[in-house]
Amino acid sequence: MRKFISVLAAFALIAGTFTGCTENRSDGANYSFDCALPGNPESLDPQFASDSNSMTVIANLFTGLVTMNDKGEISNAAAESYTISDDMLTYTFKIRDDCYWYFDEDEDEETDENEVTPISAYDFVFAFRRIFNPETCSPHREKFRCLKNAGKIIDKNADYSEIGVRAISDRELVFELEYPSAGFLSSLSTTPAMPCNEEFFNSTKGRYGLDDRSVISNGAFFVRQWFYDPYGNDNFIYMGRNDKNGTYDKIYPSYLNFYIKRSRKEAAESFSGSTSDVLLTFDFDAGKNKDHVVRAYQNYTLGIITNPENSAYSNPDIKKALAYGIDKDNFEGQISSDLQPAYSVIPPGISFLNKSYRELISEKTVAVDEDGKPISYDPELALSYYKKGMSNMGLQSLENIKILVPEDIMDTEYLHLVTQNWQTLFGFYIGIEEVPEDEYYNRIDDGEYTMAIYPLSGSYNNPLAVLEEFETGNSSWGFSDSRVDSVIDEVRMLDNYNNGLELIAEGEKAILNNFEFIPVFYKTEYEVMGQGNDDILYDPFTKQLYFRHAKYYE
Secondary structure: OOOOHHHHHHHHHHHHHHOHHHHOOOOOOOOOEEEEEEOOOOOOOOOOOOOEEEEEEEHOOOOEEEEEEEOOOEEOOOOOEEOOOOOOOEEEEEEEEOOEEEOOOOOOOOOOEEEEEEOOOHHHHHHHHHHHHHHHOOOOHHHHHOEEOHHHOOOOOOOOOHOEEEEOOOEEEEEEEEOOOOOOHHHHOOHEEEEEEHHOOOOOOOOOOOOOOOOOOOEEEEEEEEOOOOEEEEEEEEEOOOOOHOOOOOOOOOEEEEEEEOHHHHHHHHHHOOOOOEEEEOOOOOOOOOOEEEEEEEEEEEEEEEOOOOOOOOHHHHHHHHHHEEEEEEHHOOOOOOOOEEOOOOOOOOOOOOEEEEHOOOOHHHHEOOOOEEEOOEEEEHHHHHHHHHHHOOOOOOOOEEEEEEOOOOHHHHHHHHHHHHHHHHOEEEEEEOOOHHHHHHHHHOOOOEEEEEEEEOOOOHHHHHHHHOOOOOOOOOOOOHHHHHHHHHHHHHOOOHHHHHHHHHHHHHHHOOOOOOEEEEEEEEEEEEEOOOOEEEEEOEEEEOOOOEEEEE
């Protein structure tokens, strides 16, 4: 049972229930929301944190200059307004005068005037200097390479204080860029671009973001208590509403509680037991969730990768044989609704120019070889590549192996549609090995696999984010292609994404013709909200949940 914080709100809800008058219905505010995290946040320092548990808490603790919705649309947050110079090299922001830092100094959860201070442009300057300060060891520097002097600082040819971010006054902030970047504005909506109060940071004496007394809030909520015992079960982060920040954008919940679990499975069990208000899952059961608000995101491409250290299965001709030996047209009617045959790299859930990228560029357009012929099921071509590869390696047959699959990403029974094709064509048997997510990624990193289903998605809602997964040095399986690197660099330096559509398609085509990632399925991820809940917003790319506008109706 949930408890109203406001008696008047409770009366309004009861009145609406008995009279049926929608005008008397509660607006869903003033509830305490619970959410089970699948692990403990590593740090609540926005300039350092990179794990999804940390970033979800940070998203509710801090507010950046701008925010981006799940359609890729930008709106103001801590910024009241901004202008961009004609040459696209200077961004000037006016900071709100009603967005505040709050630290509950006396721990009474009352907002005293001496516990709040307005955020300023200098807080953003300090944050960006921290990103480029080598002592921070921030993993986010490359995201802001377009800033003036960023490349020099990264290459150790300039001091971090020379980064192109400066404050004209408390309320006026200027970013100077080295080159135009159509993606710069959206990068300011990400976690590392959140502000940092220098005075408070220094007061923590090296513990910033590591415990509940070393965290300050300029967002929707503040940390009341953070308890974590790695050997215990009752771990949590309790948060309260930052009332001073509700003027420019209403904060609906009164409290937000994160309960820290050990795994996705435990987090899912919390939702099933009604002790968590939201579930993120790849396994959706319409029957069980008929009374829940469900949102679907087709943001993954599941593709086949092979270990480059395995000379047989990573042979270029064998990889082509595998690609041409999958009859995806035969999937129709045999796979579940959360899967769709994939012919290309970028999934349908990725937006571009306010539309699904896949609506703008058909997957069949880019899924062609160097001669313009379709990369699709062709048993004769598959066999010819197989025989050529086997002849070049001097082999009579390939060893039977298992495909490594991360647990719960999909119903692995559907993979038999793929392996049966191969068994019929090539005569070898491939089984399936499903392992927990942590073990899966450790084995990929350590090269302890022969073949794997790899879940590919972007870290933000843009096709460039997917291409960046294939940038030299980025992929876990060692993908490298100079053509792809060149496309990525060109897209990053575009001053307008209207000019980038064909360029991105070129990058996709280059990846497909490399045959190191063979698309098989597009996969849907689901956000399921408990009965009565709504507007718990989810970013399926950063994996952050936002509770500022979360509502509960009896």
